[in-house]
Amino acid sequence: MKASGSCKIQAFLPEEVENMNLVMFDIDGTLTATTGIDERCYMLAVENVLRIDEFDTDLAHYTHVTDGGIATELIQRHEGRRVTEKELSDLRYYYVGLIKGYMVESPGDFLPINGAGQMLEDLSLRLGCTVSLATGGWQESAMVKIRAAGLNIEDKPMATANDAISREDIMMLSEKRACYRNGVDSYDSVVYVGDGIWDLRAAHSLGYHFVGVGEGHRADQLRNEGANHVVSDFANKQDFFDILEALWAAKGGIQC
Numbered sequence: 001m002k003a004s005g006s007c008k009i010q011a012f013l014p015e016e017v018e019n020m021n022l023v024m025f026d027i028d029g030t031l032t033a034t035t036g037i038d039e040r041c042y043m044l045a046v047e048n049v050l051r052i053d054e055f056d057t058d059l060a061h062y063t064h065v066t067d068g069g070i071a072t073e074l075i076q077r078h079e080g081r082r083v084t085e086k087e088l089s090d091l092r093y094y095y096v097g098l099i100k101g102y103m104v105e106s107p108g109d110f111l112p113i114n115g116a117g118q119m120l121e122d123l124s125l126r127l128g129c130t131v132s133l134a135t136g137g138w139q140e141s142a143m144v145k146i147r148a149a150g151l152n153i154e155d156k157p158m159a160t161a162n163d164a165i166s167r168e169d170i171m172m173l174s175e176k177r178a179c180y181r182n183g184v185d186s187y188d189s190v191v192y193v194g195d196g197i198w199d200l201r202a203a204h205s206l207g208y209h210f211v212g213v214g215e216g217h218r219a220d221q222l223r224n225e226g227a228n229h230v231v232s233d234f235a236n237k238q239d240f241f242d243i244l245e246a247l248w249a250a251k252g253g254i255q256c
Helices: 035-050 067-079 085-105 116-124 139-148 167-182 197-206 217-225 237-249
Strands: 021-025 129-134 189-194 209-213
Touching: 021 167, 021 237, 035 067, 035 085, 035 139, 067 085, 085 139, 116 129, 116 237, 129 167, 167 197, 189 197, 189 237, 197 209, 197 217, 209 217, 209 237
Parallel strands: 021 129, 021 189, 189 209
Antiparallel strands: none
């Protein structure tokens, strides 16, 4: 399966690397255990900045599950108009401030998903594999969570809600930036790793493979949506790597 992005070749790959595979990660609920923090701060920001007190908190009901996309749809639903750039800017500033304040008060709540740090280290060393990030959150908040969780991934190509409204556009941009960074035209496969059914849907629409992260109800949701590969965390990283190897070996079709 060929990935969708393309960019100018920057360098020659080593001859021994026959295939190049991209593993793209979501952040909240996938690499950092911050989904609850994120949702609380975002809801409070919506109430205080957009002045919308009662709204649908089921993210699966939104067209674009990104920080900007949800705000855009909320204004349309409740005000019947387009969101302004000032409203989005004010919302982002207030929300990021809440995240930073939460981190100062309760730094112990910003934890990595179990095993994520070591998994990312080991994955980055694998020949023919590269890592990028694609999150529906705004960049400023994403960096706070990454740093607070102690994950060493600030040097990885990243795309965020600062770049686009739709998750698909964010993911394609992450792929393009990874392509440029690593000097390749395209990847032999792209695997997106995420925790939400919106992640799975976006991956499917782009022709990416998908690996879900979650347990209990969240894992059931992913499987019911069609995810064949779901891990509870990365404590046993070999299980995750085995899934990646199987997906990299698959030819001629999407495997979720």
